[in-house]
Amino acid sequence: MTLRELSLAKQHELRVEVLPDKKLTVGLRRGDAEIFGAQIGLGEKVTIHGQKIAIFTYGGCLLELDGDAEVMYTSEETPMEAYINVHNVFENQRTKAQSNGGQGPRVMVVGPTDSGKSTLCRILINYALRLGWSPTFVDLDIGQGSIAPPGTIAATPVQLPVTVEDGYPLDVPLVFYFGHTTPVQNANLYKFQVERMATLLDRRANRHPTVAASGMLVNTMGWVEGLGYELILHAIKALKVDNVLVVGQERLHSQLESDLRQARNPRIQVLRLPKSGGVVTRSPETRRADRASRVRDYFYGVPRTLMPHSETIQSTELNIYRVGGGRQAQSSIRPAGTASLMNPLKITPVRVGNEISNCLLGVSHARTAEEILSVSVAGFIFIQRVDVRDDGEGTVTYLAPGPGSLPGRYLLLGSIEILNFT
Template structure:
C-alpha cells in the first residue's frame, strides 16, 4: 500500500519539499488552489517529483496529498515542512509592475520590459524567473526566457547561453520549453575561462533577439525575463553589467544581497530608464556546494539525451576521427600585461577558432553541433544540438558518441570546450 500524507495549508502558506535524488513523490491538490513557481496545480492533477526541491504555495488555502511508495515520508524526502513566511507578496508586486509595462507597450506598440534577475549563487533566481514567466503567460503574453547561467543550463545544456519563447505555463516536471530555442555554446561552465567569448555570445544573442522583437509587435511588447549566473564579484560583476547593457535590460531585480543592490544603484543611477528593485530570497532556498552543482550538471546533460523521465532513447554511433570536424574557441590563456615587454600586447586570441587534432582529449566531452556553413562562422551561428563522447579508441582513431536522434548530424562542424562529465 502506498503511503499517503495530507497537508492542509491556510492562505499565504507554502509546503517546501525536497525529494531525494533517486526517489519519487506524488503531489495532488485535493481541495482549494495551489501553484508551483507560478504554475497552477489543478485540482486532482498529480505532480510527479523526482529529486526536486520546490515549494507549493497557496493564496487562498489548499489541501495537498503526498503519495510515496515507502513506509514513511522520510524514505523519499530530505525534508517536508510548512512555511508561513514567504516572499510571494513581494514577488507578485514585482510581477504586477512588469505586467503594467507590458500592457502599456502593447497599447503603444513599443518595447515591453526586459527584466533581468540578478544575485549571488543559490538565492532562487531561476525559481523567480519561472514565476515571472508563468504570471506573464497567465496574463496573456508570451515573453522570451533568456538564460545566461552557463553553469547549469536552464534551457539548453550546461555551457550554453540560450533563449526561448514561453507561450504556456512552465511545466513543473519538464522545465522551460526547448522546442525552438536559440542556443550558443560558450563551451565552459565558468565565464573566467574566456570572458571575451562570453561577452561576444551575449552580444550576438542580444542582436538576434532585438531583430526578432523588431519584426513582431507581440514579441516586442511581451519583453524578456533574463536569468543570470551567481558570480557577482570582480569579473563576474563586470560581466553582469555588460549583460544588462547588451540586452538593454530596464528592470533589474536584485535578489538576496544588499551589497549588490547598493553597487548597482550607484552604477545605474544615471540611467533613468532602468528600474532597480530589491527582493528577498525565499527561506526555502537550498545551498548547493560545488560537488552537488557538478552532479546537477551531469543530470542536466543526461536529461537532454534520455528525457526527464527516461522516456527518450539516444543513439550511439562510432565514426573515425577523420570524419568529424571538431573545433574549439580560444588561443589559450593570455599572458598578463605585466609579464610582457613594455608596449607589447597579449598575442593569444580568445575568439580564435582552431581545429582539435587529437581525439583523446574529447573523451567524456559535450560537443555542440553547429549550423555554421564554414569554420569561420562557428562563433556567429547558433547550434542545432549536442552530442556526448562516450568512448575514444586512440588505436583505431575512432570516436563513439551519443546523439539524440539517428541519422546524419544536422551540421558539419562540432564545437568542443571544457565541459566534461561522466554520464552513467
C-alpha cells in the same frame, strides 16, 4: 511515506526535497496551489523526481501526497507578496507597450550563487503566461543551464507553463555553446555571444509586436564581483535591460544603483527583493553533480524516459573546432606594458584524440568553419569512446539524442567533461 493528505493554510508554502532516485506525487484535492507560478489544476497530479520545490497557495488548499520526500515542511514566511508586486509592475509595462506598439519590460535577475534567481525567473514567467503574454526567457548562467546543458548561453520563447515535469520548452531555442562553466575561460567570447544573442532577439522583437510587448526575463550567473560584475553590466547594456531585480544582497543592489545612475541611464529601475527561506546552499561537489545531471537530462530526459542513440563513425568524418587559445593570462600577472598574444575569438581545429573523450560537443549550424563564431548550435553529442591511432585514423563513438546523421558538419569543443556518464 504512505499516501496522505496535507492541509496548507492561505499564503503558506510546502517546501519539499526529493532525492534523485525517489519520486513524490502531489495532487490538488481542494483550493488553489502552484509550483513556481505554474498552477496545479483541481484533481491534477504532479510528479516530482530529484527536485527541490515549493508549493504555494494564496487561499489555502488540501493536497494529496504519495511517495518519498527527503525533506518536507511548511512555512508562512515567503517572498511571494514581493514577487506578485513586481509582477504587477511588469504587467502595467506590458499593457502600455502593447497599446503604443513599444517594448515591454526587459527584466534581469541578479544575485549571488544559490539565492533563488532561477526560481524567481520561473515564477515571473509563469505569471506572465497566465495573463496571456509570451515572454522570452534568456539564460546567461553557463554554470548550470535551465534551457540547454551547462556551458551554454540560450534563449527561448515561452508560450506554455514552465512545470517541474517538463521544464522550459525546447521547440525553437536559440543556443550558443560557450563550452565552459566559468567566464574566466574566455570572457571575450562570453561577451561576444551575449551581444550576438541580443542582436538576434532584437530582430525577432522588431518583427513581432506581441513578442516585444511581452518582454523578456534574463537569468544570470551567481558571480557578482570582479569580472562577474563587469559581465552583468555588459549584459544589461547589450540586452537593453530596463528592470534589474537584485535578490537578497543589499551591497549588490547599492552598487548597481550607483553605477547605472552614473551611466546616466534613468530608464533602468533597480529593485531589491528578499531571498526565499527555502533556498538551499549547494556545495561545490553538489553543483558539479547537478551539472552532470543536467547533461544527462538532455540525452535521457526527466525522468530518464528518452532513448538516445549511440553511433560509431570514422574519426576522419569529424570536424572539431574550439574558440580561443585557452585561458588568458590576467593583466595583473602579465609583465607591465605587455598584452596577451592569444586571440580569444580565434577558431582553431582540434585533432581527434583522447582529448575529446567524455566531452560534450556542440553541433554547429555553421555552413563553413568561418561561420562557427556567429551562429548557434543545433544540439549536442557526448563522446563515449575514442579509438584513434597516432596517425589520426580510427573510430569515435558518440551519444546523440536520436538516430540519423548530425544536423551540422562542424562540432564545437569546450572544457565540459563528464566522467561516469551513464
